[in-house]
Amino acid sequence: MEKHTRKPIISVLGHVDHGKTALLDYIRGSAVASRESGRITQHIGATDVPMDAIRKVCGKLMDAMGIKTNMEGLLFIDTPGHEAFTNLRKRGGSVSDIAIVVVDINEGIMPQTIEAIEILKNYKTPFVFAANKIDRIYGWNENNPLNKQADHVREKFNEKFWKLVVGISKQGFDSDLYTNFSAGDFKKKIAIVPVSAKSGDGIPELLTILMGLAQQYLQKKLLINYGTPAKGTILEVKEEKGLGATIDVIIYDGHLKKGDKIVVGAKEPVITKVKAILRPKPLDEMRDPRQKFSSVDEVYAACGIKIVAPDLENALSGAPVYACKKNIENTRAEVKKEIGDIEVISDKLGIIVKADALGSLEAIVNMMHKAKIPIRKGTVGKVTKSDVMEAVAVKCENEYFGAILAFNTPVLKEAASVADNNNIKIFKSKIIYKLLDDYTEWRDSETKKMFDESTTVTPAKIKLLPKFIFRKSGPAIAGVEILAGTVKPGCKLMREDGRVVGKIRGMQEKNEAVKSASKGKQVAMSIDGATIGRELNANDVVYPFISLKDMDNLIYDELTDDEKDALREIKRIKRAQ
Numbered sequence: 001m002e003k004h005t006r007k008p009i010i011s012v013l014g015h016v017d018h019g020k021t022a023l024l025d026y027i028r029g030s031a032v033a034s035r036e037s038g039r040i041t042q043h044i045g046a047t048d049v050p051m052d053a054i055r056k057v058c059g060k061l062m063d064a065m066g067i068k069t070n071m072e073g074l075l076f077i078d079t080p081g082h083e084a085f086t087n088l089r090k091r092g093g094s095v096s097d098i099a100i101v102v103v104d105i106n107e108g109i110m111p112q113t114i115e116a117i118e119i120l121k122n123y124k125t126p127f128v129f130a131a132n133k134i135d136r137i138y139g140w141n142e143n144n145p146l147n148k149q150a151d152h153v154r155e156k157f158n159e160k161f162w163k164l165v166v167g168i169s170k171q172g173f174d175s176d177l178y179t180n181f182s183a184g185d186f187k188k189k190i191a192i193v194p195v196s197a198k199s200g201d202g203i204p205e206l207l208t209i210l211m212g213l214a215q216q217y218l219q220k221k222l223l224i225n226y227g228t229p230a231k232g233t234i235l236e237v238k239e240e241k242g243l244g245a246t247i248d249v250i251i252y253d254g255h256l257k258k259g260d261k262i263v264v265g266a267k268e269p270v271i272t273k274v275k276a277i278l279r280p281k282p283l284d285e286m287r288d289p290r291q292k293f294s295s296v297d298e299v300y301a302a303c304g305i306k307i308v309a310p311d312l313e314n315a316l317s318g319a320p321v322y323a324c325k326k327n328i329e330n331t332r333a334e335v336k337k338e339i340g341d342i343e344v345i346s347d348k349l350g351i352i353v354k355a356d357a358l359g360s361l362e363a364i365v366n367m368m369h370k371a372k373i374p375i376r377k378g379t380v381g382k383v384t385k386s387d388v389m390e391a392v393a394v395k396c397e398n399e400y401f402g403a404i405l406a407f408n409t410p411v412l413k414e415a416a417s418v419a420d421n422n423n424i425k426i427f428k429s430k431i432i433y434k435l436l437d438d439y440t441e442w443r444d445s446e447t448k449k450m451f452d453e454s455t456t457v458t459p460a461k462i463k464l465l466p467k468f469i470f471r472k473s474g475p476a477i478a479g480v481e482i483l484a485g486t487v488k489p490g491c492k493l494m495r496e497d498g499r500v501v502g503k504i505r506g507m508q509e510k511n512e513a514v515k516s517a518s519k520g521k522q523v524a525m526s527i528d529g530a531t532i533g534r535e536l537n538a539n540d541v542v543y544p545f546i547s548l549k550d551m552d553n554l555i556y557d558e559l560t561d562d563e564k565d566a567l568r569e570i571k572r573i574k575r576a577q
Helices: 020-028 051-064 083-087 111-123 151-169 183-187 203-217 328-342 358-370 385-397 413-421 432-452 548-553 561-576
Strands: 003-005 009-014 045-050 073-078 098-104 127-132 175-177 190-194 223-225 231-240 244-253 255-257 261-264 270-273 276-279 294-296 298-300 303-308 320-324 351-355 375-380 403-407 425-429 460-471 476-487 492-494 500-509 512-514 522-528 541-544
Touching: 009 020, 009 111, 020 045, 020 051, 020 073, 020 098, 020 127, 020 203, 045 051, 045 303, 051 073, 051 203, 073 203, 073 303, 083 111, 083 231, 083 358, 098 111, 098 203, 111 358, 111 432, 127 151, 127 203, 151 175, 151 190, 183 203, 190 203, 231 303, 261 328, 276 298, 298 303, 320 328, 328 358, 351 358, 351 385, 358 375, 358 403, 358 432, 375 385, 385 403, 385 413, 403 432, 413 425, 425 432, 460 522, 460 561, 476 500, 476 541, 476 561, 541 561, 548 561
Parallel strands: 009 073, 009 098, 098 127, 127 190, 175 190, 351 375, 351 403, 403 425
Antiparallel strands: 003 223, 045 073, 231 244, 231 320, 244 303, 255 298, 261 270, 261 320, 276 294, 276 303, 460 476, 460 541, 476 522, 492 500, 492 541, 500 512, 500 522
């Protein structure tokens, strides 16, 4: 079977407004950024840069570095913010071969830069830094390289550059100016290339480094068979006037022809037939509303295309697209399994996660596993009433897991109303790590608040009811009966042998949280720091722990008779102890 070297797929990521699209604009000589709403990229674009265009920009540098390649060019992916990079996924890794992290040298590492680095780390994608906007350094001469700039300009550049190096080191990477690199250094540290997307300074060097990295480290990965059925990943699902639902796809392997049968990733994978393949012209890109696509009969990897086919309405961004000549049901089962491996449906206690696309969901799930935050359910789509009801059920057992993380996806009005009525927190963000930070900050604050709140502890007596042990630990949850006094969340519990065992986190009566429970009431009680079967058992009788100081502050005459009885028992236990 004939083999050829496909184009490397290059992703461009970074913090908002640091110049990702402007960098590509300079390369392709277009003006996409000026036509975008607010000059911020609104959609995903794929730009095909042929080798002759690359040679025009950096041919002399490539010759000087001894770069001789049979590659046909580079395929650039421009993502809004960077979150859509997560949709460039395939089983076991990323479709992207190399990434450029664009950072404004004047602002340094910012929140979305950190998250981009974190995601690249998870996908094990090699990357370089483009330190953009060097033209904004006061006194910068666009016609001169760094070593020919005035002394005060070089001094200012070095100050900003080393600040950037320190910021990168905090993310776990060594980095240096690309001019200080020898061949083997690219495996050990990250190259920083100073650039200006406005003047073009540094862009020939950036492209040359990309070509060199592809030649040195990606030769085997880029070698593909001409006759292999195509494999791709969905970037976006779009409704196009006159065409119906279409999918923007990056083909990263194989060969796709008009009329091929394909399996498209959806909640229930779709088997359909390619009606048309639309391809942007070189140096144009897929999201440019003014450029016309060329209709082609076939394409080879790597390329960005629009596929027109029936039944694409439910396709998922980030899901696979596989061409198939035979055993189509096996391919369908494979696609279904791949989606199932990412989505989380379980009955364990944990957070509800909703995301805009499969790739985003995969990135969130990976980060939550890393942060040891359990997930009850993680799916693609809007936040619905049923998601909120699931969170309510979780909250009955553990109030700090009764929350929803919504990444770049809307909350339906009915769902928001149910969440408000049931005090379910919904965290929304377009930055994954901010979403996780907001949740953990809230969880830690609520936990601290509960344990720091000064609970007025009064004498009481509590019995753990047999046959009503709902959860043994983390927290323990049991049905209890209040035999005497009044009990409130926040107080510590003491056994009949005087040992303090855990603290009351909360109580519920008929699935409603209650702030106190008095003699005769039976409630579900969640207890932190105790395990039923070890520190506590069914039929055990426990008491609120009351310090000697708190006992002295009790006004005996104001206690009820059953509270006085409970106090006498607590004093007896303390004396025995």
